[in-house]
Amino acid sequence: MKKLMSMLALGALSLTGVAASAAPAAAQQRVVVRERTVVRHDGPRYHNRWRTKRVCEKRWRNHRRVTVCRTVRYRR
Numbered sequence: 001m002k003k004l005m006s007m008l009a010l011g012a013l014s015l016t017g018v019a020a021s022a023a024p025a026a027a028q029q030r031v032v033v034r035e036r037t038v039v040r041h042d043g044p045r046y047h048n049r050w051r052t053k054r055v056c057e058k059r060w061r062n063h064r065r066v067t068v069c070r071t072v073r074y075r076r
Helices: 002-028
Strands: 050-061 064-075
């Protein structure tokens, strides 16, 4: 019984020693990895929605080339 208690006590001491020595090493090697997240909406709520886009074209007005833009609705 005495031998068992001494082994348990040594095991507890060794675990606390390892945890105490590992803590500063982990703090020095802290690496933060951040990844970009892409949000995609594919659910049933997002189908058949109207979107707008800008359509531009070059035209001649008063002997000059002018860019004319308009907004076009399209379904997504």
